[in-house]
Amino acid sequence: METVLEMTIEPLMNALKAMSPEVLSVMLDTLPIEFSVVDADDNVLFWNQHGTRIFKRGPGVIGRNVRMCHPKGSLDKVEKVVKYLKSGKGDHVAFWIDLPDGETTRKILIRYFAMRDSEGKYLGTLEASLNLTPLQKITGESRLADFE
Numbered sequence: 001m002e003t004v005l006e007m008t009i010e011p012l013m014n015a016l017k018a019m020s021p022e023v024l025s026v027m028l029d030t031l032p033i034e035f036s037v038v039d040a041d042d043n044v045l046f047w048n049q050h051g052t053r054i055f056k057r058g059p060g061v062i063g064r065n066v067r068m069c070h071p072k073g074s075l076d077k078v079e080k081v082v083k084y085l086k087s088g089k090g091d092h093v094a095f096w097i098d099l100p101d102g103e104t105t106r107k108i109l110i111r112y113f114a115m116r117d118s119e120g121k122y123l124g125t126l127e128a129s130l131n132l133t134p135l136q137k138i139t140g141e142s143r144l145a146d147f148e
Contacts, residue, residue: 029049033128033129034048034055035047035126035127036057036126037115037124037125037127038066038125038127039124040086040124042065042066042082043063043066044057044066045062046062054099054108055129066078081125086114086122091116092111092112093111093112094110095109095110096132106131107131108131109129109132110129111128112125112126113125
């Protein structure tokens, strides 16, 4: 029988506290996905990949309502996603768009995840975006030993 190790918040918090701000910042920016964190009151707390984001944001966005970070044409959709996640009817929503980029178009996957505590209380939303275009070109295999 396989044993599943359960990680509580305390060891995770201790590990984060042990990291220097530089290591934590670089780690978050190195993740191969861009993300934004929004609190339970719909205010932006944080985002990564500041210089290379698909959807650019300036430092003035911190603390601002998430609705102020989206184009007016998509506000009704943002409102629908936030309401759905807060309600507990679901814990994630995914969609993808074709985003013009000069002469080409990028396929962008956008996912929203409800963040909940151990009791199920809604804490906020994690929005994650990924440029799928390079991944769509993958064929065959590339194994770890083949990286050189």
